[in-house]
């Protein structure tokens with residue numbers, strides 16, 4: 001296996017900048033890796049056929065002395081929820097099979113402008129609904145740690161691509177956990193930015209008040225570097241914040257140097273139920289807290305009494321917004337059209353949506369339409385919005401006492417493919433600790449915290465910060481990461497079986 005695929009994006013970028021390695025070499029190494037392992041992993045729905053041309057162009061510009069971005073020449077995987085002009089964008093759905101967008105998502109345009117090299121589009125649950133990538137209309141992605149297990153979802157493709165060394169970094173989207181939960185089960189890093197911190201323009205909408213695009217990587221610094229590229233105000237997104245953001249990479253580097261943990265107040269939620277959490281997940285969480293404490297952090301018990309109602313509120317708000325967002329897939333303007341001989345335009349729409357959408361999407365459209373219907377609106381959608389406000393207040397109160405909140409990123413390690421597919425409620429409960437973060441609009445990061453003793457599978461720890469304090473998460477995340485990698489004697493992913501390492 002080429003050394004080039006094992007490097008972090010930051011290391012690769014450093015070698016690209018000195019000319020020691022070319023982008024063509026780096027890109028070819030990743031394409032070779034995809035060819036070698038993606039038949040098993042199925043992280044990609046589409047592999048770019050002009051990545052090498054893009055890489056060659058970057059090499060040419062560098063040779064000509066052009067000033068290029070920090071990540072110029074580094075390959076990037078892109079979740080299929082993000083529209084691209086040069087590759088199909090399906091959002092994991094049959095209804096968009098082969099769809100070519102007339103424009104790039106802002107985050108994709110920014111990545112291209114920064115010289116990143118798009119490798120391809122990654123697999124996902126249909127319209128980002130799911131926690132296992134099994135709801136993809138194109139077949140599931142497999143977890144590189146154990147191919148019989150789920151890679152998380154909805155962004156299982158991006159997480160698996162990064163975990164299997166098919167790409168050094170990737171773009172994901174997170175509406176209720178789709179960046180952080182896949183990171184948890186694949187031993188990777190992922191961050192959901194503050195709502196409004198990263199443009200949603202060109203991200204195929206699931207639930208507009210919850211969706212955020214964010215980075216996926218193997219190190220905290222790599223996520224920060226990618227976040228620096230994609231973040232910041234975008235006039236095309238009316239909810240985009242106009243803040244001037246600090247350098248997230250600088251924050252991650254500061255964290256890795258140490259010292260930031262001394263006096264840091266880390267909140268743990270009293271009401272987080274003990275039950276439902278796998279022992280290895282809880283044990284890893286406790287061990288990380290002990291490590292933080294040993295470095296001078298203070299662990300403070302906080303109360304967030306409405307946290308546990310997050311999932312219930314989310315499964316009213318999300319379907320409500322999704323049913324409205326998905327109304328545009330009407331067989332006239334986008335994608336699949338199934339002719340109904342002699343039928344009306346409504347017959348064609350109904351037939352196309354029936355054949356184009358999968359079961360989970362239909363379930364949520366029906367749920368959302370019901371929740372929004374006259375007579376039920378206040379009882380369901382209205383109540384859920386009130387719960388959302390209570391959760392936001394819980395966070396406000398908590399952040400008056402602590403700098404960050406820590407939780408396990410998800411209740412269990414990667415479950416087996418097929419295990420929860422017929423039990424939507426079990427699938428939904430995967431996101432108990434990630435969903436409240438989206439409801440409150442605050443940032444959250446998941447970093448690997450170890451392997452569960454009982455099954456040897458990766459576990460993540462989540463840190464949550466107040467809105468606009470994404471840099472704090474990079475600082476704290478990088479600090480803990482440095483301690484853990486030191487303790488492990490190297491990155492966790494070096495022990496993943498696809499690499500031939502012991503597990």
Ligand code: GLN
Pocket residue numbers: 128129130131153154173174175176177178179206318431
């Ligand atoms: N698993 C959650 C859901 O099914 C989150 C999805 C997401 O973040 N896109 O809705």
